[in-house]
Amino acid sequence: MEPQQLRTFVTVARLGSFSEAARELGYTQSAVSQQIAALEADLGTAVLHRRPVGPTGAGERLLEHAGALLLRIDAARADIARLAGAPSARLTVGATPLAVGAELGRALAEVRRAYPVVDLTVRVVAQDVLPAEVATGAVDLALVDGPAAPSDPLPLPDVGPLATVAVAEQPLVVALPAGHPLAGRSGLALADLSAAHWLDAPGLAPTAARLSAATGVEGYRPAARYLGTDVRGLLALVAAGHGLALLPATAPAGVPDVAAVPVRAPRLVHRTELVHGALPEGPAALLARLLTGE
Template sequence: MPKAHQSDREPELSTVWLRAFLEVARHGSFTVAARGLGWTQSAVSRQVAALEAALGGGPLFDRLPRGVRLTEAGRVLVPYAETVTEALHGAGRELAALREVAGGRLRFGAFPTADAALVPHALAAFRARHPRVRLSREEGLTPRLLERLAAGHLDLAVVSTTPGAPLESYDLHHLLDESLYVAVPASHPLARSGPVRLGRLADADWISGSPRPEGTLLDAAVRQGFRPRVAHVVGEWTAKQGYVAAGLGVALVPALAAESVRPDVVLLPVLDEGAPARAVYAATARGRTPAPAAEAFVAALREAAGKIPAQ
């Protein structure tokens, strides 16, 4: 391929040259332009001369006895120079807004029980501090949220230590360690007994979101030496409470959902040694620089996590 001649190449223009050129064009004077820029007159002259050389050597200004006047080439260049400098100023404003969390966007997801108290409290605080950030939210289980995060569809995901979830592949920001409760109907014999060990409920019917305990909160019972008998598979937490209140079984409840318990259901803290708990994290994609809005939201999540009642 033949080597391009100098005249065939697009000139590489410095924004400093364009700035000096526009200031001289605006004032019709190198002296006044230099004063406005805080430069010396010779510095302004050098920048304009460099711009003229890059564009082929033709003059952009006619020198007059007092001041200067744009040549035809200079008049052609003005709107292009204005477009370039305004675009750069606009980019600078947007980048400053991102740094100050005064603009931009935040796409986040959370698993369902995090939406009971943790996420709403954090979201309210974040909106009060950063009202101009555009927010979008998704709800899903931890494995699905991590897939969305890895694919670049989310900036941040509130996730838990769900068995099988590849948390080690992400940057994790610890929010809290959840204790678990057993939900029993108010008429249950253990309702007034206080904290219990899971083994005392080994013969109970259980209500769970899955027929198998593996990969659910009930996996904790398996680790404690018994396999819970899942009598009813119910996915939504409000519906689970209804089944418990009706005396159809008992259920494990994470601390994040404890605030929304209905009055005819009693929550008993679990006492088993090495009490079953799960960790909750704000996850971001490893190797991807988080946006300032994501960092600010993590801070709001940590504040909200500090208000979650301990067992």
């Protein structure tokens, strides 16, 4: 099973067309057909129905493996390239929305002073995507954040030999309307809020499923979905009574009509981590040292 055959299979399955896959991959349709035929001969079974085009039962199972296999191949190429390559004058930093802050800004200013001509890009990306982007070289390093037990690492996917280093921890709060009956409490137990209406904001706050996993309590349900990455937009919905949100303590500070009540139980913090692969001396390595204090 060759990697290129696997990529071709994934593309055909995604597009549902041999000809469309050929156009996207830059092959002839005959070459695509030959690769699929060779893959099926190697596996000893058909992985694609031809009319209409779609994965067979075996093909569905192969798709479950394909993403992880191709990701690890791309990650291996990127890792070796980082170790063997010369220092780059380009620096691409990935960050989750709540990880972009003053500390990153100050560190990047130091990098610019040391490397005045560095070509800098900061990409704001969802947490579940960033580790793979670091592994495959789409970004040089990344800041990711989320709730975790104190001093515990964030639960990130295993996508390659990446290092994770804690950058910061801060308390978690429940953001709710200033007039909410719970707004005056000194602390809240998340398990007591399973029947409350929550805002489902996967780019900024834990989803209902993650709240259930953190508390061991079922019943959390989203009252509305917020698919943006602007925390002010999320807090405007909180203030208007559309739902609660679990956020780091600094996020709702000073926002009108929003109260922030500390989380008393379970013991959780908002943790920010730096994720990176091999870092040859250059802008990325300097930024990592500045962010981690090493």
